[in-house]
Amino acid sequence: MARRAVRVADLFHRDRFASKLGEILDFHNFALQHYYRQPPVDFQKTLDTQLAMAERIAPLVTDVTRALEELRAASANVLFEGAQGAMLDVDLGTYPYVTSSNTTAGYAATGTGLGPKAFDAVLGIVKAYTTRVGAGPFPTELFDEYGEHLSRVGHEFGSVTGRRRRCGWFDSAALKRSIVNSSVTGLCITKLDVLDGLDTIRIGVGYRINGEVSPDPPVSVEDYAGIEPVYEELAGWRESTVGVTTYEALPANARRYLERLQALVKVPIDMISTGPDREQTIVLRHPFAG
Numbered sequence: 001m002a003r004r005a006v007r008v009a010d011l012f013h014r015d016r017f018a019s020k021l022g023e024i025l026d027f028h029n030f031a032l033q034h035y036y037r038q039p040p041v042d043f044q045k046t047l048d049t050q051l052a053m054a055e056r057i058a059p060l061v062t063d064v065t066r067a068l069e070e071l072r073a074a075s076a077n078v079l080f081e082g083a084q085g086a087m088l089d090v091d092l093g094t095y096p097y098v099t100s101s102n103t104t105a106g107y108a109a110t111g112t113g114l115g116p117k118a119f120d121a122v123l124g125i126v127k128a129y130t131t132r133v134g135a136g137p138f139p140t141e142l143f144d145e146y147g148e149h150l151s152r153v154g155h156e157f158g159s160v161t162g163r164r165r166r167c168g169w170f171d172s173a174a175l176k177r178s179i180v181n182s183s184v185t186g187l188c189i190t191k192l193d194v195l196d197g198l199d200t201i202r203i204g205v206g207y208r209i210n211g212e213v214s215p216d217p218p219v220s221v222e223d224y225a226g227i228e229p230v231y232e233e234l235a236g237w238r239e240s241t242v243g244v245t246t247y248e249a250l251p252a253n254a255r256r257y258l259e260r261l262q263a264l265v266k267v268p269i270d271m272i273s274t275g276p277d278r279e280q281t282i283v284l285r286h287p288f289a290g
Contacts, residue, residue: 097136
């Protein structure tokens with residue numbers, strides 16, 4: 001049975017919304033009653049609740065594409081914020097260990113109605129090390145004192161679930177693929193201060209697969225089985241970077257680390273975070289500076 005999709009705009013047309021809601025409930029109530037032995041969802045109660053909600057959200061509803069195009073025509077600064085990591089993209093990530101939607105930058109166009117040429121720059125936000133929540137491939141994951149340091153000092157726990165994040169060395173090979181997927185033009189490196197106090201820091205630069213070194217991540221999740229990360233090793237630093245706001249004030253080895261990351265991924269670093277406060281940021285190139 002074909003079912004019509006319900007859009008937010010339908011909420012402001014009572015008869016249209018009621019018609020679509022009726023079709024949807026006919027379908028789902030059949031499944032609830034005959035397959036799950038559950039009571040049906042009441043049509044009138046659902047209709048009244050949703051129409052009452054429409055009154056509350058009406059001031060927030062507009063033609064988003066038109067509003068954004070007007071801002072663009074006025075040369076206004078507009079920032080689009082993405083959620084979740086690029087490797088969790090349902091199409092381009094480590095499927096099936098992904099989220100339910102697209103997390104790469106191109107979805108900003110799909111989700112707003114603007115064409116991709118409307119975006120002037122893409123700022124990629126990455127930690128100074130790598131983390132992952134839940135299952136899925138993680139070649140540079142650490143299970144030693146370094147991993148414990150990253151987890152403890154970086155307070156790496158899920159903000160909603162409280163689940164401990166898996167931690168590992170920076171994976172530049174995975175980042176290079178994410179840069180391609182999102183047309184990243186500059187990087188913001190966060191949590192640099194978490195690396196303070198480490199004698200040695202490693203950077204994943206590729207993978208050893210069946211004895212051969214590859215600079216690219218596997219194309220299927222099954223191919224991650226048995227691969228080994230290939231590392232470059234750099235000296236760490238003992239000095240504190242917490243709250244540093246100028247690049248020159250960073251320890252020499254911290255600068256070498258950042259410069260090596262930049263050279264590996266071939267994208268400039270625009271911003272560096274040295275703590276949780278807004279002011280604890282080094283801005284090398286402002287996103288809206290042109």
